[in-house]
Amino acid sequence: MFDHLSAVPQADEGTLVCVTPWSATLQAQARAEALAAWFRCPLVPRGRRSIEQVFAEEGVSGVLVAEDPPRLYHRAQPGQPFFFHPGLARPRLAALAHGLPDRLLRVAGIRPGDVVVDATLGTGTDSLVLAYGVGPDGRVIAIESSWVLARLFAWAKRENGHGYPGMRELLARIEVVYGDNEQVMAAMASDSADVVYFDPMFRRPIAEQDATIAPARPWTDPRPLSDAAWREAQRIARRCVVLKERPASDQFARFGLVPDKPRAKIAFGVWNKEREAR
Numbered sequence: 087m088f089d090h091l092s093a094v095p096q097a098d099e100g101t102l103v104c105v106t107p108w109s110a111t112l113q114a115q116a117r118a119e120a121l122a123a124w125f126r127c128p129l130v131p132r133g134r135r136s137i138e139q140v141f142a143e144e145g146v147s148g149v150l151v152a153e154d155p156p157r158l159y160h161r162a163q164p165g166q167p168f169f170f171h172p173g174l175a176r177p178r179l180a181a182l183a184h185g186l187p188d189r190l191l192r193v194a195g196i197r198p199g200d201v202v203v204d205a206t207l208g209t210g211t212d213s214l215v216l217a218y219g220v221g222p223d224g225r226v227i228a229i230e231s232s233w234v235l236a237r238l239f240a241w242a243k244r245e246n247g248h249g250y251p252g253m254r255e256l257l258a259r260i261e262v263v264y265g266d267n268e269q270v271m272a273a274m275a276s277d278s279a280d281v282v283y284f285d286p287m288f289r290r291p292i293a294e295q296d297a298t299i300a301p302a303r304p305w306t307d308p309r310p311l312s313d314a315a316w317r318e319a320q321r322i323a324r325r326c327v328v329l330k331e332r333p334a335s336d337q338f339a340r341f342g343l344v345p346d347k348p349r350a351k352i353a354f355g356v357w358n359k360e361r362e363a364r
């Protein structure tokens with residue numbers, strides 16, 4: 087449907103270099119070459135350099151180490167690399183497999199065969215759960231405005247989930263789209279998705295969101311959800327648009343939503359198209 091990963095210019099140009107791990111096997115060297123091409127960044131010799139030395143000598147803010155899965159270091163927190171892993175999706179998927187409900191799937195009313203737009207991919211935890219919810223006949227269009235986060239998740243998809251059990255099938259249902267969610271949705275037809283989901287960076291961060299997103303935080307786009315993106319979501323969604331935020335966040339009132347759990351740490355607000363039409 088989309089080919090945004092190659093069509094959109096690289097946003098973080100000049101910020102990233104790729105290196106091999108210290109034990110540079112032929113396999114790691116080949117992976118480094120493929121990764122540098124995938125991320126459209128230079129491959130520089132590692133030598134015996136530490137990550138800190140690579141930052142200092144190359145003058146970049148990011149270093150991608152060609153491990154499996156690849157590790158992404160940011161200058162702001164060199165001790166906390168980001169890499170693909172199912173993370174918090176794992177217990178949620180395990181609970182679903184045991185017939186227990188998932189809060190996001192329930193509030194969003196996700197059904198088998200649905201087309202869901204996850205307008206804020208991030209680390210992909212929610213996209214993986216949504217991919218489970220839509221089943222083999224559904225799909226998730228996952229939009230991310232951070233080039234490196236979009237690219238890293240797309241690499242995990244290409245690598246079939248790096249061997250994590252059950253990931254291959256779920257990743258196959260997720261289409262990663264690099265770009266601003268407003269612009270990507272503007273290119274989509276009206277009523278072309280069942281549900282649109284937004285989980286922007288919280289205006290006031292909390293530990294729960296931080297636990298998942300912390301290693302990726304320096305790479306994330308901190309902007310609040312735009313009015314135009316919300317309007318595009320309302321236009322392309324057949325059933326509903328869902329927003330995740332802290333319950334006391336002013337973002338719910340901004341879009342005329344009521345948080346589902348006013349005393350919980352996180353809340354969901356749902357705008358329902360059918361109800362609006364009545």
Ligand SMILES: C[S@@+](CC[C@H](N)C(=O)[O-])C[C@H]1O[C@@H](n2cnc3c(N)ncnc32)[C@H](O)[C@@H]1O
Pocket residue numbers: 205206207208209210211212213229230231232235265266267268285286287288295298299305306307308309
């Ligand atoms: C809190 S994280 C989402 C976490 C995600 N739900 C998960 O399960 O990992 C928010 C993500 O939205 C991205 N983002 C922010 N504004 C965006 C925009 N306008 N278009 C696309 N992505 C955006 C950020 O870069 C960040 O990765």
